[in-house]
Structure formats: C-alpha cells, structure tokens
Amino acid sequence: MILDPPRRGLLMFLMALGLTQGDPMKPSRGPLVTCTCESPQCRGPTCQGFWCTVVLVREEGRQPQEHRGCGSLHEELCLGRPTEFVNHYCCYSNLCNHNVSLVLEATQIPPEQPKVDGQLPLILGPVLALLALGALGALGLWHVRRRQEKQRVLHSELGESSLILKASEQGDSMLGDLLDSDCTTGSGSGLPFLVQRTVARQVALVECVGKGRYGEVWRGLWHGESVAVKIFSSRDEQSWFRETEIYNTVLLRHDNILGFIASDMTSRNSSTQLWLITHYHEHGSLYDFLQRQTLEPQLALRLAVSAACGLAHLHVEIFGTQGKPAIAHRDLKSRNVLVKSNLQCCIADLGLAVMHSQGSDYLDIGNNPRVGTKRYMAPEVLEEQIRTDCFESYKWTDIWAFGLVLWEIARRTIVNGIVEDYRPPFYDVVPNDPSFEDMKKVVCVDQQTPTIPNRLAADPVLSGLAQMMRECWYPNPSARLTALRIKKTLQKLSNGLEKPKVIH
Numbered sequence: 001m002i003l004d005p006p007r008r009g010l011l012m013f014l015m016a017l018g019l020t021q022g023d024p025m026k027p028s029r030g031p032l033v034t035c036t037c038e039s040p041q042c043r044g045p046t047c048q049g050f051w052c053t054v055v056l057v058r059e060e061g062r063q064p065q066e067h068r069g070c071g072s073l074h075e076e077l078c079l080g081r082p083t084e085f086v087n088h089y090c091c092y093s094n095l096c097n098h099n100v101s102l103v104l105e106a107t108q109i110p111p112e113q114p115k116v117d118g119q120l121p122l123i124l125g126p127v128l129a130l131l132a133l134g135a136l137g138a139l140g141l142w143h144v145r146r147r148q149e150k151q152r153v154l155h156s157e158l159g160e161s162s163l164i165l166k167a168s169e170q171g172d173s174m175l176g177d178l179l180d181s182d183c184t185t186g187s188g189s190g191l192p193f194l195v196q197r198t199v200a201r202q203v204a205l206v207e208c209v210g211k212g213r214y215g216e217v218w219r220g221l222w223h224g225e226s227v228a229v230k231i232f233s234s235r236d237e238q239s240w241f242r243e244t245e246i247y248n249t250v251l252l253r254h255d256n257i258l259g260f261i262a263s264d265m266t267s268r269n270s271s272t273q274l275w276l277i278t279h280y281h282e283h284g285s286l287y288d289f290l291q292r293q294t295l296e297p298q299l300a301l302r303l304a305v306s307a308a309c310g311l312a313h314l315h316v317e318i319f320g321t322q323g324k325p326a327i328a329h330r331d332l333k334s335r336n337v338l339v340k341s342n343l344q345c346c347i348a349d350l351g352l353a354v355m356h357s358q359g360s361d362y363l364d365i366g367n368n369p370r371v372g373t374k375r376y377m378a379p380e381v382l383e384e385q386i387r388t389d390c391f392e393s394y395k396w397t398d399i400w401a402f403g404l405v406l407w408e409i410a411r412r413t414i415v416n417g418i419v420e421d422y423r424p425p426f427y428d429v430v431p432n433d434p435s436f437e438d439m440k441k442v443v444c445v446d447q448q449t450p451t452i453p454n455r456l457a458a459d460p461v462l463s464g465l466a467q468m469m470r471e472c473w474y475p476n477p478s479a480r481l482t483a484l485r486i487k488k489t490l491q492k493l494s495n496g497l498e499k500p501k502v503i504h
Helices: 010-016 075-079 120-154 164-168 175-180 193-200 234-249 286-292 297-315 391-411 436-445 454-458 460-472 483-498
Strands: 033-036 046-049 051-057 065-071 086-091 204-212 215-222 225-232 260-268 271-279 326-328 337-339 345-347 354-357 362-364
Touching: 033 051, 033 065, 046 051, 046 065, 051 075, 051 204, 065 075, 075 086, 193 260, 193 271, 215 271, 225 234, 234 260, 234 271, 286 337, 286 391, 297 326, 297 337, 297 345, 297 391, 297 460, 297 483, 326 391, 354 391, 391 460, 391 483, 454 460, 460 483
Parallel strands: none
Antiparallel strands: 033 046, 051 065, 051 086, 204 215, 215 225, 225 271, 260 271, 326 354, 337 345, 354 362
16 A cells, blocks of 8 residues: 655644644754653653643543653654643743643533514514525535545545545544454455545644653554554564555454554655554553563463464465465564553564465565574574565474463563562673574574473473473474464363362
8 A cells, every 4th residue: 555645744633633833843953951750650750851741631531631841852742732632832942841730621611592572473474484484494514515525535545535534424433443343455454545545633742651662662642542653763664564455455353463453645844754553551561571571371361362462363364255375474572462450462563474375376475685683593593594585484483482471471481489580581692682693593503492391390371381382492494383272272272271279
C-alpha cells in the first residue's frame, strides 16, 4: 500500500485535531529551566528541559489527571487550545508550572428555549405549518444531495472518508465498535485507508513512553481512549512501509498479536512523520515488565504460553477467504513482546517480517535493509549461511530467539524463594551493545548458549521449560522445535502446574 502524504502544513494538522494556532512560541532551544515534575515517569520532584509543561488528560471512565514535567521535543503540542479530553500548557521560566491549574473545554449545552406566549401558536399556526412543509422539502432535497456527495467522496482517492463515519451515525462509537464493525478493506484486517487517515488526525499525543533507534512511541488519546502511536525515524522508513503493508493485506486479528488501528503520513515542522497507531498496553514491553516484576511459576508460564500462541499464529498459513500467509518475524526479542493488562503477551513490530504462501510458492522478504538484533541472532545468521530462498530458515531463526526470551522469563521466576536479577541473553560474555563479531565468536566459534538456572531442575514443570530452551538452541536449525510444538508443550506444562496436588 502507498499512502499519499498530506499536502497541508502544521496548522492544518492541528486543525484536524481540533486545535487552532496560539500565540507565537519562544525558540525551543535556549537555556535549560528547572520545572516541577509530578508524573509516573518522574525520578524526583524537579526536572530540567527547554520548557516546563502541564498536561491535563481525561480518559474514558476516569477523572481528569494532571501531569507536570519538562519538555524538549514536539513543541508544537504547546500550540493547541484545550479540548474536552486534553489541555497542554507550556512556560519558559524556572518552576513556572508549579502552581498552574488547567481546565478542559466544557461540553457546550444549548441554551434553554424561551417560553412562548399561549396565544402565539394560535395566531401563527397556519404560517408555521407552511414553513414546516417547506423545511421538510428542503431537508429532503439536502439529504439526497448529501448522500450523493458522500458516495462521491468515498470513492475519491484524496477525499476525507465518511465511513467514520459510518459508526458515528449509529451513535458515538469508540475503538472497539469501529474495529469490530464490517468496514474493513476486504483483503486484510485493516480499516479502509481513508478511515485510517481520519482516525490519525483525531489522535492527540499525550506523553512519550519509549524511544529507540527506530524512533519514538507515544501514548495518545482518541475520543478519550488511550492508543499507542509509534513515530518512525526517517532512516527506518522501510519498516513503516512493511508493517503498514502487512497489517493492511493480512488478516492478523489475534489476542496475542498487537492490535493495529491505523497508519498515516503527516507533515510536522516541515518534515514528514510516519505514524503507526496500535492498541496501548500500559505494562509496556516484556523487557520492561521483567525488570520491574518477579514471577511466580504460574505467571511465568502464562507469559510464555501467550507469547508462543502469538508466534504460532504468525508461523502458520491459514487457507480460505479469511486466511493468511505464513509469517516469520525475524526480530523477535523481549522488547518486541508487549504485556497486556490481563498479563498475557502479544507480539509487536513486524517491520522485518517475511511472508510465504504455499499455494503460489511466493516468498515475500520485502526490501528493508535493516537487520535483526545481533544479541538474538541464530548461529546460521551470524555465519551468513542462512538459506535466504527458504522460508523455513526464517522460522528457525525465530525459534532460536524465542528460546532466549524464555530464558529471560526463567531468570525472573521464583523457585524455592530464589530469583535472579533481570539480565539480557549473553550478558556475561558480550558488551552492552555487542557487535556482529562479538556475537559470532560467542555463538558460532565458542558455541555457547545462556546458562540455564539450576533451580529450575527442582521443579518438574519448570525443568520441562528448561528442556524446551535447549531444544530451541540446537545448532542444526531443522532440529529445533516448531512454534506449534512449543505452544502445545507449554500449554501442557501450564495445565500441570495448575492442577491441585493430591494429599494421600
């Protein structure tokens, strides 16, 4: 899919969000100021940035919450006027955000109609009847023309979609109603492209929740509901194209695959931004979750089983009109696995994915020059001996990486009161940011695999988890377990753990 980049500037974008241009802002790069910091991301009572911020946010079903902090990126957010969901305030002197209180825009209530004198209807009755008939006729003509205009706009490539909207005509539909409705592209799981563009322009960015080489992830609001907005850097443009293409051509709806909402290009500060809007999961990635949280064996297996279910769904080809090709992830790691509110995992980031269909025997590897994460690369990738024309080869590299994710979960699992701090795979033998040669020496030359904690052997269920890791790390790729076998074995281990012990 190729989306037309918008030809309107920053002002039009802000207007599409329901905002208007404010007073001219000060330059965004000056001396640092000290600001009051009151939000979950604060490390102390104050912080430093180029300006101070106060953000008031109201989410669906919750009271408004106020956050104070510092700003250094996306100064254009300061230009907006309050809406009924978010109000963003910026100032430029020390502690200027300390005593600031914000309010949201109130929902407009129509003024009460004045009472009509009792005699007036009798006098004006015939006149009002004629006016009503004329109004009904005009309304009918307007309705016919409006329907014709809607049809014309819907079939126009550059028009704004009226499908948003389709659900709005039935009531105030939210994300669940919109995604569950029948307005899909017909070929995949994505909303129609014009609907995606409309949704994207209604999202207000609230807070940055992650940064990396690929760009940034923000929490945004769409009609009071939280969504995740991944903003790709210009050097990772191909990943955005690839992920957009896969989500819009493949039926990927699954509990353990990150839910896709919309994709759009937008112009900000005279540069093009690439947005991917998905479901928001407040626990963040499995990598973040494991650093904060120790795991009981039952929770560890819940995370492992759900991640395996997501990988198995990717790997399998489903035939039929609602089918999907087989997909290999190629960059599986704990940072690309998210933890949902129900403590199940879902797999994210399909920017490097490879697709294969048995029927046409077509292997679609895309044209992304980016490679996977070196720490999680299988030995055949590090030795550059992978068969790039064989789809099974890519699935085998996913299994190697999945074994490493299981190892990360196992380290944080409590057995007999013992647990270890979070560490990434091969933390003890390679630097924090290992090079290709570092990993090649450890994995291929020395043939090392991560040390499996001895305490797992004391538990019959977790010892099965340890054996599964070893079978994911066979040097011979074809000898490794399949995703389906991993899923079924983990489900069996999980069921065994949940059964009550029999007391004789």
